[in-house]
Amino acid sequence: MATETDTHGAVSACVDSHGGAVGMPQLCGDWMGNQVFWLVITLVVIYFILSRVALPRIASVLAERQGTITNDIAAAEELKxxxxxxxxxxxKALADARAEASKIVAEAKAEIQADLDAATQKADAEIAAKAAESAKAIAAIQASAMESIEAVAKDTTGEIVGVLGGKADAKAITAAVTAEMKG
Structure with missing residues (x-):
């Protein structure tokens, strides 16, 4: 194993004769104190950077997020x-509209029923008037028919009596036909 002398003339077992490291320099016992010193310095610097800069920023972001979440929850509750x-x-408006629609339908039905009743009464009156006119016309036709039948019966009776060889006067024929027609 080669040894090297440092600036004070001391020999180190971690360096070869050409000035290169022997093995892993991190594991060299001669340099361990130096490495621990710089490790402590680095950790202290990182701690101060994190505690003074990064962690307050992270804490403020977390606080802001918590505030935003709280506000959003409150807004969601209000919107709900x-x-x-x-x-x-x-x-309520739908129920009112349905009630109003039912009322309008009932009014329309009542109005339609009233119109229908009025039209029915008018039609009944017209039918009754036409029926009365028809009854009068039928009575007139019936009376005319009866007169015609009576005239035909008188003529026929006069002819039959004449054919049978008898002579009947008009008064007797009229009396006989009238008596027979009355029943």
């Missing part, structure tokens, strides 16, 4: 309450 109120108002 408004949505429930809007739904209740919608349901």
């Amino acid at each position: 309450q408004k949505a429930e109120e809007a739904e209740a108002a919608y349901n």
Whole structure:
């Protein structure tokens, strides 16, 4: 194993004759104190950087996020309450509209029924008037028919009596036909 002398003339077992490290320099016992010193310095610097710069920023971001989350939850609750109120108002308006529609339908049915009743009464009155006119016309036709039958019966009776060899006067024929027609 080669040894090297340092600036004070001391020999180190971690360096070869050409000035290169022998093995892993991190594991060299001669340099261990120096490495520990710089490790402590580095850790202290990192601690101060983290505690003075990074961690306060992280804490402020976390606090801001927590505030945002709290505000968003409060806003969501408020919006939920408004949505429930809007739904209740919608349901009430829908129920009112249905009630109003039912009322309008009932009024329309009543109006239509009244119009229908009036039209039915008018039609019944027209039918009754036409029936009365028809009855009068039938009575007139019946009376005319009876007169015609009576005239035909008188003529026929006069002809039959004449054919049978008898002579009937007009008064007797009229009396006989009238008596027979009355029943």
